[in-house]
Amino acid sequence: MHSSGQLGGEYAPAVAAALQALLHHAAEEPGLEAAAAQWLSVPAAAGIEAHKLKYLGCRLLEQGIAGEALPALLALPAVREALQAAASERLCDWRNASHWQSLVASAAVGGRPEALDAVLAAGGTVTLNDVNRFAVFANRPSLQGLTLLLSRGVPPVPVDVPPGQVVWWSACPIYALLQGLCHQWNLVLERESMKLDGGPSTPLPSDDGLQQLHANALALMDELAQAGYRPITFQNYREHYAPDARVLPTFYPPTDAPRDAAKWDLAATSKWLWRAAQREPWSPATHAHFPPAFRAAACTLLLVAHRGSSPAGVQPRRAGLRPRRTAQAAAPEPPSAAAVGVASLPQELLQRVLRLAAYLLSPWKPRIEDGRMLQDIRQLRNSMLIMNVLPDCFYDYD
Structure with a gap:
């Protein structure tokens, strides 16, 4: 169409409508990018109103259009003007x-x-x-x-x-x-x-x-x-x-x-x-400010380090329990190689590891446990429970 000189400036609304129709198709649909590139390359595309062309360009980009269509889109003067204007907008x-x-x-x-x-x-x-x-x-x-x-x-x-x-x-x-x-x-x-x-x-x-x-x-x-x-x-x-x-x-x-x-x-x-x-950086003093999953992992690491550094043959004794007089119970379980390895690390290095592991917070998946929004949903749930019971109250007079 472009090479034959068809679809000049007076056809700009029709070209805009054709591009709008393309937005209803999935980006991965075969031939979509080629079709978009073809419509953007016709002379009438340059006559599309600037705000409408910007809207169409944004929608095409959001759908993941690139390939053939992107150079045609970026070649339009109105698109380049929109790019330059965006940097200075309030x-x-x-x-x-x-x-x-x-x-x-x-x-x-x-x-x-x-x-x-x-x-x-x-x-x-x-x-x-x-x-x-x-x-x-x-x-x-x-x-x-x-x-x-x-x-x-x-x-x-x-x-x-x-x-x-x-x-x-x-x-x-x-x-x-x-x-x-x-x-x-x-x-x-x-x-x-x-x-x-x-x-x-x-x-x-x-x-x-x-x-x-x-x-x-x-x-x-x-x-x-x-x-x-x-x-x-x-x-x-x-x-x-x-x-x-x-x-x-x-x-x-x-x-x-x-x-x-x-x-x-x-x-x-x-x-x-x-x-x-x-x-806020993690430290023993700020430990309580971090998500429960992180706190549990940090305590496990520090506990492993502590147990791995305990002398062989020393076991914590449970209160109120008498040790069994068996050879198996008498023999202390040696710490694992991993525990010994962790225990060999300086305390300062362990704390640095925990400071680095504390963030990002999102992988630790903390949940909302209280607050206005949670109260909103609980009140809504209670209202629905009451509404589900009300009909029986109204009609069960006998």
């Missing part, structure tokens, strides 16, 4: 970040490193808005995309806000993730609430959705902290856009944004997320 708050359309972020979502590299080579830049798009979607398995994105760039958070500019506190990915978790939990709770209309045969609301949401969020928080992001204190923070807005010398959201911080529930619901973000 920082979004967490609500806008969830709707953020970026060719760079979309290429990371698609999970193809070669596609992301091509987009960056064409003028794209990894921005905080791109990072926060992943942070606010804690309910999606977006860890692979965030890892890929951060491997190509870690944009800094503007701590010292320039005079006259507004930077939302949720521009920090740590706070964006905490805020996004609360929003996503409301969606999960709404879905669980629908079970109230299902009758006695409907399964009771479960905290499985909450625990899965928490596990996804913790993996994302680990990745952000691994990249160097931490909870920050803003300097010269302008509260809002109003002409009489105050400029605060310092602004620390956990204490200076109390309404939002109360939703985060850092002491209970988001406890593990907050500890993953703070990256």
Whole structure:
């Protein structure tokens, strides 16, 4: 079609519609990339409205389109302009970040490193808005995309806000993730609430959705902290856009944004997320601050080291029990070679091993054990139990 000169600029809407139709097909469908490349190469493609072309390009990249279609997409002037403009766009708050359309972020979502590299080579830049798009979607398995994105760039958070500019506190990915978790939990709770209309045969609301949401969020928080992001204190923070807005010398959201911080529930619901973000080093003094599975593993290691260093023939004696007078009981069981090997390590080295093993937190799979969100689901479950019993109470008057 392109070589024959057909489908000039007046056919731009039709070409956009054809590309839109391709989005309904799976990325691995045979011939899909070739078809996308063909439509993107016709002259009319350059006449597609810029915002619509950006949307189509993002969707194609999210589906993992690369190969023949990607050079054709990146060759369009409107796409290159969108890549350059994204780097200078203002920082979004967490609500806008969830709707953020970026060719760079979309290429990371698609999970193809070669596609992301091509987009960056064409003028794209990894921005905080791109990072926060992943942070606010804690309910999606977006860890692979965030890892890929951060491997190509870690944009800094503007701590010292320039005079006259507004930077939302949720521009920090740590706070964006905490805020996004609360929003996503409301969606999960709404879905669980629908079970109230299902009758006695409907399964009771479960905290499985909450625990899965928490596990996804913790993996994302680990990745952000691994990249160097931490909870920050803003300097010269302008509260809002109003002409009489105050400029605060310092602004620390956990204490200076109390309404939002109360939703985060850092002491209970988001406890593990907050500890993953703070990256407090492990030590014997902070041992209790780490997940139960890690604490158990650390105690086992230290116990093996202690027993392996015990003199041969010395056994702990159980209180209230008299030793059996047998040759087998009298002979102490020698420590294993592994225990002896661990015992030979200096205590400082063992503690260093534990400090390194403490993070990431997500592999230790800590669960939410208390807090507002867990109480929400328990109250919902109790409400459903009561509703299932009420009909018998109403009609059993005899």
